[in-house]
Amino acid sequence: MVLPIFRSNAQASVLATLFLAADERGLSLREVARRSRVAQSQAHREVTRLEEAGIVVSERVGKTRLVRPNPASPFREELAALVVKAFGPVPVLREQLGAVPGVEEAYIFGSWAVRLSGQPGPPPQDIDVLVIGEPELDLVYRAASEAERPLGRAVNPTLVSPGEWERAESGFLRTVKARPLVPLLPGDR
Numbered sequence: 001m002v003l004p005i006f007r008s009n010a011q012a013s014v015l016a017t018l019f020l021a022a023d024e025r026g027l028s029l030r031e032v033a034r035r036s037r038v039a040q041s042q043a044h045r046e047v048t049r050l051e052e053a054g055i056v057v058s059e060r061v062g063k064t065r066l067v068r069p070n071p072a073s074p075f076r077e078e079l080a081a082l083v084v085k086a087f088g089p090v091p092v093l094r095e096q097l098g099a100v101p102g103v104e105e106a107y108i109f110g111s112w113a114v115r116l117s118g119q120p121g122p123p124p125q126d127i128d129v130l131v132i133g134e135p136e137l138d139l140v141y142r143a144a145s146e147a148e149r150p151l152g153r154a155v156n157p158t159l160v161s162p163g164e165w166e167r168a169e170s171g172f173l174r175t176v177k178a179r180p181l182v183p184l185l186p187g188d189r
Helices: 008-021 031-038 039-054 076-087 089-098 111-116 135-153 162-168 171-178
Strands: 056-061 064-069 103-109 127-133 156-161
Touching: 008 039, 008 064, 008 076, 008 111, 008 135, 031 064, 031 089, 039 076, 056 127, 064 076, 076 089, 076 135, 089 103, 089 127, 089 135, 103 111, 111 127, 127 135, 127 162, 135 156, 156 162
Parallel strands: 127 156
Antiparallel strands: 056 064, 103 127
């Protein structure tokens, strides 16, 4: 975990999803679970705890429960900034790189991936991103630059072709493959 101040990884993931992906309408519990990558029952429990604490609010629209950050919470602004800095790289980079034509796969590697995989250590200073595909280099760098603003950290993209990634002939790519990787783009793109 990048910032071990939350009760669990599930709680941190649900908070990150709600503060980074919910709009003023909110997200359904099913969408919160999917984006957080937790079971729907676990997402329900976490949302209930957060709602009891006044951090999120929900409303029923038909059979759907929509959840969003509570605009009246005294913790909203500071918690949102903390969540973006600690957990924002995945959703922020997913959004930015997902819009770049020619990007086939993308992963966070290095210290962020190690922290997100649960290994302890100092907070990462920058974010290393491996981009696989044949996109225009300028578009990849522009996406990385756009992601830097909300994340408050430098984003360092490394671009490789699908063939280079598959072969992993360089020591660098063998090392990257051997260490934790955090996927940014879903396989069903």
